[in-house]
Amino acid sequence: MRKYLYSLIFLIIASACADLDVEPVDRASSNIIFSEASSYRSYAAKIYAAFSLTGQDGPSGSPDITLVSDEGFTSYIRAYWKAQELTTDEAVIAWQDAGIQDLNTHVWSSENQFVRVLYYRLFLIIPLANDFIEVSSEENIAKYDFSETEIVEIRKYRAEARFLRALAYWHALDLFRNVPLSTSVTSQAPEQSSPTEIFNFIKEELIAIEDDMIDARANEYGRADKGALWMLQAKLYLNAEVYGQADHYTECIEALNKVLGAGYQLSNRYQNLFLADNHTSPEMIFTLPSDGERSQSYGSTTFLINGAIGGSMVASDYGASGWEGLRTTSAFVDKFDDISGETDSRAIFYTDGQSLQINDLLVFTDGYAVPKYRNITSTGEPGVDVTFADTDYPMFRLGDAYLMYAEAVLRGGNGGDEGTALNYINDLRERAYGNASGNINASQLTLDFLIDERAREMYWEAHRRVDLIRFDLYTGGEYVWPWKGGAIDGTSIDPFREIFPIPASDLAVNSNLDQNTGY
Structure with a gap:
């Protein structure tokens, strides 16, 4: 079993709030925790894990955020994937959880629970990173008797925390545009920033930390x-x-x-990028690691693998348990001249018992299945668990x-x-x-x-x-796909749908925020 940064239990526990001014609950004892160099690694692991995992006790229990009844919904990359894919021609979902079909049909509102999870998860990652950057500052680490080797390692983690904060802010800019920009832990309600301010911050931050980052392909896997x-x-x-x-x-x-x-x-093989041993691929630049034994979650590739299995598919062929949710539209299938995979190996569709046309979004067999991600290795061995995937998520x-x-x-x-x-x-x-x-x-x-x-x-x-x-x-009517705008054959959608609304729950507690146009 491979090891990576966040495959073990974390020592630092995060508070469950989207406010940028909230500190992790263990911060009060930081003068004890951060006297040990190993604590910085544990804290960095928590920031990395916040992109994939949902809490402190594996797939459920002690969740980071408690916005919804199902902790599995709160995996960041699961929420991010839904926002980027269910709103397009590439994917639909059959489930009926409150608000999920609104993504398929482009009628989400500021009350949508999946939009809310996306926003709040981002603004959990950002203050975690802010706090780590502060406690690992040169001034703070000088208080302790660290060796030069330990200091160098802490500095590396600090640069990575700044990268992860920049990554979260890029997602926030792309998804919501008008979000608060905060680089420190304060007691003040955050002010809303313009897209230009967010863009320039990310741009300048990445330039500033480039020399401090570990060389390409030289870091521990998953970092x-x-x-x-x-x-x-x-x-x-x-x-x-x-x-x-x-x-x-x-x-x-x-x-x-x-x-x-x-x-x-x-x-050398396209499918290998999406299998349980894809950590061996020389193509991966940055991944979110998954491990069916050590980092169990109902998000990330566990969701992508199990959610795409159903109908007449044999779940064990994919090292999975079928959840009967995700399929694709005919508009995407039409991008391939030959859907068999014999000509273009990227055409990974399951068609037996599945119809090309989606007459009912709630029926799994309406729409071709897409078993692109699988919990089996390139040699055909299954992952360690049929529910929780070993397949890493390919971010870059x-x-x-x-x-x-x-x-x-x-x-x-x-x-x-x-x-x-x-x-x-x-x-x-x-x-x-x-x-x-x-x-x-x-x-x-x-x-x-x-x-x-x-x-x-x-x-x-x-x-x-x-x-x-x-x-x-994306918006307008130049390109339509089945169920765009809620019409079975697709229709135009308004330009304001290019971004998501600020959750109503955040507007209610922070008078400094204005809602995005159209919502």
Whole structure:
């Protein structure tokens, strides 16, 4: 069984509140806890784990936040995935939990429990990071008799906490736009910041910590390094215009060139990226590790694997237990010329007993199933537990860097060239097709091609909503898919749906916040 940073019980317990001014409950005894160098590792582990896990006692019990009755709903990456995928052509869900179908049909409100979980989980991660950054400051660690080796290690964790805070703020900017910006633990109700202020903070923070981050591919598995930082920079810059900023395509290419020169390699088989031993892949840049024994959660890939299994599928074939929830739409299936997987191995669909058309969102057999993630290894061995997955969640990987590089070049960024971009795209397609039969030529490399190629390569990895918005295909009626806007064949949706509302519960307790337009 592999080990990684947050595979064990955490010593630091988080308070369950979205307010940016709330300290972890053990902070009162920090002069005792933080006299031990190992405590900084434990606290850093809690911040990392807050992206995947839900509490202190495995899959349920002692939850970080108590907004909903089902603790499994409160896994951050599960909530983030729903927001990025259920609102697009790539995924629908059959369940009837209050508010979940509103994501499928684009009628969510500020009272939606899944939007609320998303927001509150982000604003749990941010104050945890703020507190860690404070207690690990040079002034504070100088109070203790740490060795030079221990001090160097604490500084590394501090840089990683700043990265994780920047990552959380990028998600907050992308999902909610107008959010509070706070970099310290205070007793004041946070003020709302503009998208420009959030964008500039993330941009400047990542530049400031780059030299302090561990080199790409040199950190402990599951921890962030310079490769993760460069990918986050590239994501921020690629979407700059969406956030109301001037284009940053040249800066995007600059960051991607660092990634592309860091020694990452494509996995030799596409499916291997989504199996229980995907931690061995040379393509992974930053993952959220899962372990069916040591880090049990009903979120992350446990949700993605079990939620996609049902109907006539044999759950044990996927190392899973079927929850009968997730499928895809015909609009996404149509991105592939051959859905069998024999031509393009990325076409991972289960069709037996499943209809292509979704006449009823609540019926699992309406819509093709997508067993892209599996709790079995590349050699066919099952994970350690059929309920809790060993498959790590791929937050950033090299294939995405290839696609982003090509897009930034086509959008006019300097520092790259179309010939290199074409080679990167054909590298992905040769892996998918097993040979050069799927390769494209220079005239075929267009933005219209890339948005569909991103769907084929990156589906169900929580990129689709961001991508469709950047290509002006998310709202409006230029591109529709089944159940967009609540219509069985799809219809136009209003532009304000590009972002989510500030939860009504947060507005009620903080008069400094204004609701996003349209809600």
